[in-house]
Amino acid sequence: MGYGTSLGSVSPVSIVGNSPVIKRIYELMAKVACCQSTVLILGESGTGKELIARSIHLHSERQGRPFIPVNCGAIPGDLLESELFGHEKGAFTSAVATRIGRFELADGGTILLDEIGEMPQMLQVKLLRVLQERSFERVGGMKTINVDVRIIAATNQDLETAVKDGRFREDLFYRLNVIPIEIPPLRKRADDIPLLCRFFIDKYSERFGRKPITITEEAAHILACYSWPGNVRELENTMERLLVLKDDNIVKPSDLPERMTGKRIPELPDIDDDDTNPFVSGVDLNAALAGYEKRLILHALELHRGVKSQAAKYLNINRTTLIEKMKRLGL
Ligand SMILES: Nc1ncnc2c1ncn2[C@@H]1O[C@H](COP(=O)(O)OP(=O)(O)O)[C@@H](O)[C@H]1O
Numbered sequence: 001m002g003y004g005t006s007l008g009s010v011s012p013v014s015i016v017g018n019s020p021v022i023k024r025i026y027e028l029m030a031k032v033a034c035c036q037s038t039v040l041i042l043g044e045s046g047t048g049k050e051l052i053a054r055s056i057h058l059h060s061e062r063q064g065r066p067f068i069p070v071n072c073g074a075i076p077g078d079l080l081e082s083e084l085f086g087h088e089k090g091a092f093t094s095a096v097a098t099r100i101g102r103f104e105l106a107d108g109g110t111i112l113l114d115e116i117g118e119m120p121q122m123l124q125v126k127l128l129r130v131l132q133e134r135s136f137e138r139v140g141g142m143k144t145i146n147v148d149v150r151i152i153a154a155t156n157q158d159l160e161t162a163v164k165d166g167r168f169r170e171d172l173f174y175r176l177n178v179i180p181i182e183i184p185p186l187r188k189r190a191d192d193i194p195l196l197c198r199f200f201i202d203k204y205s206e207r208f209g210r211k212p213i214t215i216t217e218e219a220a221h222i223l224a225c226y227s228w229p230g231n232v233r234e235l236e237n238t239m240e241r242l243l244v245l246k247d248d249n250i251v252k253p254s255d256l257p258e259r260m261t262g263k264r265i266p267e268l269p270d271i272d273d274d275d276t277n278p279f280v281s282g283v284d285l286n287a288a289l290a291g292y293e294k295r296l297i298l299h300a301l302e303l304h305r306g307v308k309s310q311a312a313k314y315l316n317i318n319r320t321t322l323i324e325k326m327k328r329l330g331l
């Protein structure tokens with residue numbers, strides 16, 4: 001393979017990445033794979049939460065048993081209960097036959113409770129009991145069912161805030177948050193972008209029986225600087241689209257979607273407008289702009305690992321102008 005570090009001796013799913021954060025995640029995954037503890041995977045949509053959950057399962061002693069993902073956010077509350085725990089015949093009008101739920105299907109294996117932050121309160125209580133006792137009843141059932149299931153939960157929400165706001169049970173949060181794995185967004189591990197591009201180009205050129213494409217240095221630079229709000233999923237789709245739509249094999253900046261090539265103006269920083277203080281009124285424009293300028297410059301430098309010529313190019317200014325500004329701002 002050679003895209004990144006493979007986890008252990010077998011690599012049944014390919015997780016690509018060589019950045020220090022991803023390497024730390026590989027180490028953590030190798031450790032948690034061999035224990036039964038509950039894992040909570042945190043990260044924005046498209047960062048690879050499901051991929052990592054599946055990989056943990058495939059590296060655990062449960063690998064020969066089912067891996068059952070459930071998207072708790074996609075199923076309405078009343079249906080979710082019977083989806084997870086099953087129901088007995090006649091439990092409700094449409095329950096014409098007994099149905100086995102996902103927890104029973106996952107027996108001996110692993111269940112992934114995806115978008116756990118969306119789980120309705122009523123089910124949070126029932127889930128807490130499963131976490132504590134590994135037992136539950138089917139909807140409309142009397143018999144207690146015991147299962148041996150490893151639980152992995154995932155979310156793109158900030159669960160601690162959800163707990164503070166009373167949307168998520170605190171006791172459940174602590175039960176789930178035994179081993180947290182935080183996957184940073186792609187824009188915070190830009191080192192991995194070229195590897196991921198290569199990986200998906202190879203994947204789709206093989207799948208479609210097409211010659212791989214080459215990305216020019218300029219286009220690669222744009223891809224590396226783009227913010228990737230949809231993370232790896234967005235990158236994968238972008239590479240697939242390029243492979244399908246390109247007639248020649250060279251990707252130039254003009255082949256990339258406009259959202260990547262258009263100059264973005266990053267969000268304004270919070271204005272420190274202390275309206276509780278009667279002596280402070282209005283904003284000091286010059287100080288605010290200098291603060292904004294400083295932040296943008298630091299951002300550009302960080303993105304390009306301190307290489308001033310590249311940071312200047314990103315900011316659309318000359319290298320000498322950048323150096324002057326840095327001096328003036330005390331950077
Ligand atoms: N590090 C990675 N290496 C290879 N493929 C990845 C990586 N991270 C994510 N993917 C791919 O990106 C897509 C989205 O990942 P997924 O696990 O569904 O994200 P999430 O569950 O966080 O939304 C999937 O096709 C997945 O295989």
Ligand SMILES: [Mg+2]
Binds near residue numbers: 046
């Ligand atoms: Mg997902």
